[in-house]
Amino acid sequence: MSPFLLYFSLFVLLFFHIPTCNAENPLKVECNNSYNGITAANYTNNSTFQTNLKILLPSLSSNVSLIKGFYKTSIGQGLDTVYGLILCRGDATPVACRNCTDFASEGILSRCKSRSSAIWYDLCQLQYSDTNFFNLSITPWWFYVWSMNNMSSPEVEPFKAARGDLMRDLANKAAYQPWRGMFATGELNYSSTNNVYGLMQCKPDISEAACHGCLQDAIGLIPNCCDSTIGGRVIGEVCNLRFEDRSFFGESLVGGPAPPPALPPPTNPTNVGRDQLDGSAILLHIDFEMIRVATSDFSDENKLGEGGFGAVYKGSLTDGKEIAVKRLSTNSCQGVKEFMNEVVLISKLQHKNLVQLYGCCVEGQEKLLIYEYIPKGSLNYFLFDPDKRPSLDWKLRFKIIGGIARGLLYLHEDSRLKIIHRDLKASNILLDANMIPKISDFGMAKIFGADQTRGSASRIAGT
CATH class of the missing domain: 1.10.510.10 (Transferase(Phosphotransferase) domain 1)
Incomplete structure (x- = not known):
């Protein structure tokens, strides 16, 4: 191959490969995502439930990027009702959120036949069920993703100390600063030249106290998976956290919040300043x-x-x-x-x-x-x-x-x-x-x- 063609091929590969969401490698697939210990049955092809599911998934995809990266709805009646929910990572752009939702919809249909399933990607998570799980008190469960690389010995303790401080700070910000949309990112020095980076997120439909409690539980689980690694994630059904020794969230969000949801209108319009x-x-x-x-x-x-x-x-x-x-x-x-x-x-x-x-x-x-x-x-x-x-x-x-x-x-x-x-x-x-x-x-x-x-x-x- 001529040098020109080689360089041109590399240019095309590098320029047009824009990672958004890996459709082939979800973080986790749960094809029997039971609630309250009840194991869901499989649906059959051409059933009313399958028809409703195929209506629900595009609805989640088309609405999530317009409604702050979180959307839940239901389709159908009686035993064939499908309840669905999609949550995008707080720093995902609307297009990346929509793309990830499309991948998740395709991925869950191709992998699961259960009437209650869930799938997680880096930028989004999707759940559906024949049980109305929106307001259920769900028994917490978790899964972990971690780096295979450990911190070097001299840096382990400073890294863990900084990580703990950062995680506690982000838990408070995600839970108790409503304009963040229950999402927070940040970084903290653990040496003169190195930082630890963190991310926390809760589903926006839970209470502040529930969000904070969930994130505290997640922090407590870090030693179970990734206490000395350079990065890790603790992911639950209603909240998740991630830390790394490198920046992994949106460049413009380093040290700052994700784009927050709209503030409600003030109760006393006469007190509104003209610039508000x-x-x-x-x-x-x-x-x-x-x-x-x-x-x-x-x-x-x-x-x-x-x-x-x-x-x-x-x-x-x-x-x-x-x-x-x-x-x-x-x-x-x-x-x-x-x-x-x-x-x-x-x-x-x-x-x-x-x-x-x-x-x-x-x-x-x-x-x-x-x-x-x-x-x-x-x-x-x-x-x-x-x-x-x-x-x-x-x-x-x-x-x-x-x-x-x-x-x-x-x-x-x-x-x-x-x-x-x-x-x-x-x-x-x-x-x-x-x-x-x-x-x-x-x-x-x-x-x-x-x-x-x-x-x-x-x-x-x-x-």
Whole structure:
């Protein structure tokens, strides 16, 4: 083989192999996941139960990535009712969560014929049963996954001490800080150059006390499997933990929480500040055909501009609402990462000085972000257009500066996530009909920990 073909083949293999969830190697499969000691029977082919199960699994897959990585529902009636639940790891992106759920659905159907089964992958766990297990008091049971490598002798005790401190801290954060969604990650030094990294998660439908108790039990089980190893997991039905001597969770989440669920609306609306969170942060998946019609089939007449991400189009929904649609270019490699970053970040944020994300669309090769339409365009046009520049008197400039500052203050100090934008420039400041500035384009943004004031980047990016 010529050197060119060899290098090209390696490039294709490395570039297009993006690990999300290993369909062939689940962490565990439990094909008779009994509740209260009752062994479930097998279902038969073409039975009503099998039909209901095949309806349930796609429903779990299609809803979980839209509802904070956790979804449970039931299908059917009487003895043929199927109860199902899916939980994705708290730092999984919506696409990775959906992919893992698809793998889990396929995996459990191909491996199990029981009326009550469960399967675990690195990024998700899926359970179904003919028993309503949603509110059952379940007898705890566990399984373990651990590294075959042990810590070197001089480091064992410092590593174990740091791991214990980290696990206790994460248990408190996961259980008692509701905005984390019962998920926490973090790291702690055990030497001047090395860290221990940890992750904890509970099912979001249990109480804070139950979550904390479960995680404490899991911590107590570490010596059973992996007391001196460089990594291990203790996994139960309602909670799990993991530790490693290397970072294994989302880069932007090191030292910080997973994207939290939406806060409930305040009980006294009169006490809400104008810069506070407003409304739900659940991101809707919008049908591609609806967007195609709204943008007149992405016509040139509706095109507002084009950037590194792809083209932006103006659209009008059937109810008259105007939207702006970012359409990812099919040959944009970095754009995929920025697309997911925007979905994960901006869907959690709402502020009068941030552009509002209405929803997204991922169908086949199409990846779209749907925003509120900002009629005046970017600040860039006003600053550098000789005809528009005179309209920016000092009073208006001060108003715009103040709005941008409030948006940044929200991102840095007041939001549930601490966000560093990293690409703030005039072209990413949009002006609405009242010349209120709105920060846009979160493709390069990063999440910081609550107490983190600095970070390092693997590559130079942004402005």
